[in-house]
Amino acid sequence: MSALTSPYLWYSTRATGMVTMGLFTLVVVLGTFVANRVGGDRFGRFEINELHRSVSMVAIVFLAIHVITTVADSYVPTGVLSVVVPFTSAYRRVAVGVGAVSLDLLLAVWISSLLKARIANTSWRFIHWFSWMAFATALVHAYLTGTDARHGWGLALLVLCAASGLAAALWRFLARPTRAAGRTALSPLTANATLAPRAQGAPPSRPNAVAASRGASRPTSRPLGSGSRSHSNPPSTYTHDAERPFKRRPRP
Amino acid sequence: MGVKRKSGGFVLRVNPILCDGFGHCGELAPDLVHIDEWGYPMITTQPVPLANLSALESARYAVRGCPRQALHIERTAETI
Amino acid sequence: MIAERTLPRVLHGASGRPLSLSQHESAFGASTSGPLLDHLEASGLTGRGGAAFPTYRKARLLREHRGHHKLVVVNAMEGEPAAHKDQTLLATNPHLVLDGARMLASTIGAKDIAVCVSRENVTTVNNLQRAIHERERRDERGVRFELHTPPQRYVAGEESALVHWLNDNESLPQYRARRPHVLRIGHAPALVDNAETCANVALIGRFGADWFRGVGTQRSPGSVLVSVSGAVERPHVLEVALGTPLRTVLRHGGADTDPQAVLLGGYGGSWLDAEHLDVALADETLVPLGASVGAGVVVVLARSGCGVAETQRIVRWMANESARQCGPCAFGLPALASDLAHLVNPGRDASDAYERLVERCGVINGRGACRHPDGVVRLVRSALRVFASDVEDHRRGHACAGSRSGRHYATVPHLEREEELVWE
Numbered sequence: 001m002s003a004l005t006s007p008y009l010w011y012s013t014r015a016t017g018m019v020t021m022g023l024f025t026l027v028v029v030l031g032t033f034v035a036n037r038v039g040g041d042r043f044g045r046f047e048i049n050e051l052h053r054s055v056s057m058v059a060i061v062f063l064a065i066h067v068i069t070t071v072a073d074s075y076v077p078t079g080v081l082s083v084v085v086p087f088t089s090a091y092r093r094v095a096v097g098v099g100a101v102s103l104d105l106l107l108a109v110w111i112s113s114l115l116k117a118r119i120a121n122t123s124w125r126f127i128h129w130f131s132w133m134a135f136a137t138a139l140v141h142a143y144l145t146g147t148d149a150r151h152g153w154g155l156a157l158l159v160l161c162a163a164s165g166l167a168a169a170l171w172r173f174l175a176r177p178t179r180a181a182g183r184t185a186l187s188p189l190t191a192n193a194t195l196a197p198r199a200q201g202a203p204p205s206r207p208n209a210v211a212a213s214r215g216a217s218r219p220t221s222r223p224l225g226s227g228s229r230s231h232s233n234p235p236s237t238y239t240h241d242a243e244r245p246f247k248r249r250p251r252p
Numbered sequence: 253m254g255v256k257r258k259s260g261g262f263v264l265r266v267n268p269i270l271c272d273g274f275g276h277c278g279e280l281a282p283d284l285v286h287i288d289e290w291g292y293p294m295i296t297t298q299p300v301p302l303a304n305l306s307a308l309e310s311a312r313y314a315v316r317g318c319p320r321q322a323l324h325i326e327r328t329a330e331t332i
Numbered sequence: 333m334i335a336e337r338t339l340p341r342v343l344h345g346a347s348g349r350p351l352s353l354s355q356h357e358s359a360f361g362a363s364t365s366g367p368l369l370d371h372l373e374a375s376g377l378t379g380r381g382g383a384a385f386p387t388y389r390k391a392r393l394l395r396e397h398r399g400h401h402k403l404v405v406v407n408a409m410e411g412e413p414a415a416h417k418d419q420t421l422l423a424t425n426p427h428l429v430l431d432g433a434r435m436l437a438s439t440i441g442a443k444d445i446a447v448c449v450s451r452e453n454v455t456t457v458n459n460l461q462r463a464i465h466e467r468e469r470r471d472e473r474g475v476r477f478e479l480h481t482p483p484q485r486y487v488a489g490e491e492s493a494l495v496h497w498l499n500d501n502e503s504l505p506q507y508r509a510r511r512p513h514v515l516r517i518g519h520a521p522a523l524v525d526n527a528e529t530c531a532n533v534a535l536i537g538r539f540g541a542d543w544f545r546g547v548g549t550q551r552s553p554g555s556v557l558v559s560v561s562g563a564v565e566r567p568h569v570l571e572v573a574l575g576t577p578l579r580t581v582l583r584h585g586g587a588d589t590d591p592q593a594v595l596l597g598g599y600g601g602s603w604l605d606a607e608h609l610d611v612a613l614a615d616e617t618l619v620p621l622g623a624s625v626g627a628g629v630v631v632v633l634a635r636s637g638c639g640v641a642e643t644q645r646i647v648r649w650m651a652n653e654s655a656r657q658c659g660p661c662a663f664g665l666p667a668l669a670s671d672l673a674h675l676v677n678p679g680r681d682a683s684d685a686y687e688r689l690v691e692r693c694g695v696i697n698g699r700g701a702c703r704h705p706d707g708v709v710r711l712v713r714s715a716l717r718v719f720a721s722d723v724e725d726h727r728r729g730h731a732c733a734g735s736r737s738g739r740h741y742a743t744v745p746h747l748e749r750e751e752e753l754v755w756e
Contacts, residue, residue: 034274034319037274037275037291040275040279044276044279045274045275045276045279046276046279046280046313046317049276049317049319050317116321117316117321121270121320121321121322124321177273179272179273265509267507267509267701268507268657268658268659268660268661268699268700268701269504269506269507269657269658269701270507271658271659272659273659288660288695289695290659290660290663290664291659292658292659292660292663292699294695294699324509326509
């Protein structure tokens with residue numbers, strides 16, 4: 001490729017990078033609103049969901065411009081492959097590599113969401129949890145790539161995005177709604193580890209194992225507190241492997 | 253989104269295991285869905301005629317908008 | 333050969349120990365093969381697990397369904413605490429059950445049979461293990477028996493939960509959008525039948541449909557195993573002909589001769605007032621009274637007991653036994669238990685609790701993936717109907733004498749972990 005460079009490509013990549021970071025922060029915050037069931041009175045919950053989807057589409061467009069202008073600009077010799085294959089860039093291997101990791105995760109999230117009606121909902125949710133990681137690595141990429149993010153307004157924007165993301169993550173974890181089952185979410189945040197499950201392991205179906213599992217599965221009984229009202233997710237005693245929170249359920 | 257039929261009916265149905273009580277369906281299809289005190293949908297079991305396009309459209313939006321993809325539309329032969 | 337029109341049938345030859353394979357063959361004769369499906373259809377056998385679905389229809393559906401490796405699953409889980417008929421049957425005639433399963437397997441073209449019994453039921457597990465070993469030693473070619481032991485939970489005996497266990501080691505009921513739905517284990521279609529149903533199939537396969545119709549009524553032919561508990565000397569399992577008056581069943585079970593009411597079907601069944609005790613034990617006579625034969629459970633409530641308090645204890649336990657997959661069941665059943673508790677120990681809000689109870693019954697009914705919440709709603713509604721005068725007293729704030737006495741008749745397993753309940 002002939003040396004295609006122009007200051008405008010360089011400025012575009014930096015500018016769209018910052019805009020993408022801001023937009024994805026908004027996407028993450030909106031996603032947290034959806035998950036925590038915000039809305040119903042003035043804003044419809046479905047509206048926040050639609051906004052989350054729409055803003056993410058816009059953010060992806062800006063991300064595409066950011067990637068294309070980076071690759072097209074020969075001032076920074078990144079190479080096309082380094083966009084998706086991490087740590088293969090000639091320029092700033094680590095910084096661009098982290099960006100590639102973020103992009104890969106985001107591609108998985110995006111494609112799974114495009115196919116949401118066709119794949120099992122549990123698979124979609126499993127992949128969607130990785131959006132947090134995509135967001136975090138994007139912030140790291142912004143800092144490491146650093147032309148703007150190390151000082152001035154760029155740093156202020158980065159700090160604002162990071163703080164918003166952290167607040168969203170904290171709120172997501174702390175204010176998670178009471179679900180019918182403590183085991184629907186395929187994530188370590190599921191509060192199903194408070195009590196030992198009643199049945200242990202995947203036992204062989206033989207009588208000599210029955211006596212052993214009977215002894216092992218007898219839980220310690222707790223005294224009944226007066227007015228013991230639990231608002232946390234009720235633990236399920238059906239699943240017998242609390243050690244494997246990522247257990248996948250079969251497609252219904 | 254499919255051929256428009258003038259005869260027959262449909263029922264909006266929920267998979268109660270997938271449903272997590274988000275309540276988006278109650279907002280998108282209020283004629284078909286009422287939300288109970290715990291946030292879960294109560295859907296009319298009477299078939300709605302397919303000719304009722306606004307109901308069908310709202311049902312389709314509900315199916316698309318459900319965060320857990322718990323809704324589906326079932327075509328029935330008879331109408332009310 | 334069992335003579336026509338005699339009982340016992342599935343409990344024939346009962347001694348202190350389960351019958352060995354040779355004893356079984358001398359008692360019942362060698363098993364036959366033949367056009368089982370026609371015999372099943374002519375006999376009118378319905379499932380004995382509680383749902384009373386016609387057995388021949390299930391078998392025919394599986395037979396006509398495409399699939400190479402089909403499976404038969406024998407459901408001996410017996411999740412109902414008030415029922416112990418399956419364990420009694422397996423302690424008497426395990427080979428009859430296995431024979432029936434084998435006949436069903438050859439009818440639908442299956443080679444594997446999974447026998448499922450709760451792992452906490454050590455005696456039954458041992459009985460089955462011994463019976464299966466005897467068959468393996470006999471080297472019967474054609475079918476393979478496997479024993480599976482899911483953990484003991486109420487919904488673990490539900491057929492889709494059982495299949496889910498065999499698939500994924502989780503006893504969770506599945507959502508079935510369209511009925512009839514063919515359950516699958518892996519890719520293999522599975523026929524799930526109760527142990528008592530399989531025993532009856534074995535008898536029909538040997539002696540024919542006309543023999544089977546020798547006892548029972550026209551619309552409810554055959555015999556049924558009834559577990560009598562509650563106000564009895566000790567819990568009994570009786571084999572009775574369908575259509576026997578309920579009073580006769582109670583008398584043979586050693587029950588209180590002047591009860592207040594009986595609970596029929598199971599903990600998801602219905603109460604029946606004592607004035608109807610002369611009704612025949614058959615679905616065609618019970619359904620108009622709002623009850624059904626169900627899993628053959630009869631719990632007798634003495635006059636000194638309180639039906640509302642018993643219902644509250646049962647509903648509280650049933651709420652804890654929810655699989656907690658569906659919101660209306662996971663949140664609704666504990667709400668029903670809480671409302672009933674407010675009614676049993678009446679305070680100022682007893683009347684509000686009653687209103688909430690009635691309203692919530694309508695809200696919860698039919699909105700779960702399985703029939704667990706429907707059963708509880710049926711129980712509560714029947715209690716409000718049968719114990720209407722007691723309910724009225726409780727509503728006004730006067731607990732009846734029975735509830736104050738604290739005597740319990742329905743055996744409800746101890747709730748080990750209070751925190752498992754989801755309260756509002």
